[in-house]
Amino acid sequence: MTARLYRVVLPVSDIEVAAKFYGAVLGEPGQRVSSGRHYFGDNERGAILACYNPVADGDQLGEGWRQHPFQYLYFAVDDLECARRVCIVEGARDVTEIQAMPWGETIFYALDPFGNPISFVQSGTEFTG
Known part of the structure; x- marks a missing residue:
């Protein structure tokens, strides 16, 4: 048996802000x-990012579901500086400077508008273990 990651669910409190x-x-x-759900990506290119607002979707889970502070979503991009600028313009918080990590990645970290930890890595520098 083999398995593949096909969807990551990200809790958000406003689906319109998340979609934007x-x-x-x-x-x-x-x-x-x-x-209460807005999906990005497709399974041909990798896993789907599913932004999910439980309240808007009518689920009972409500606002109790949160990511762990170090549970980052990592995105590989072909223009890291552009991704950082867009994050800042679109309301990301605590956006770090771009850094070269000891394991070879060129990366920056941020919090999305809902406080979820996200990270962007320059394509070609992804560390996969």
């Missing part, structure tokens, strides 16, 4: 799949 932010930083509009 991730649409800008990922460079694609994504697709609204329900009142």
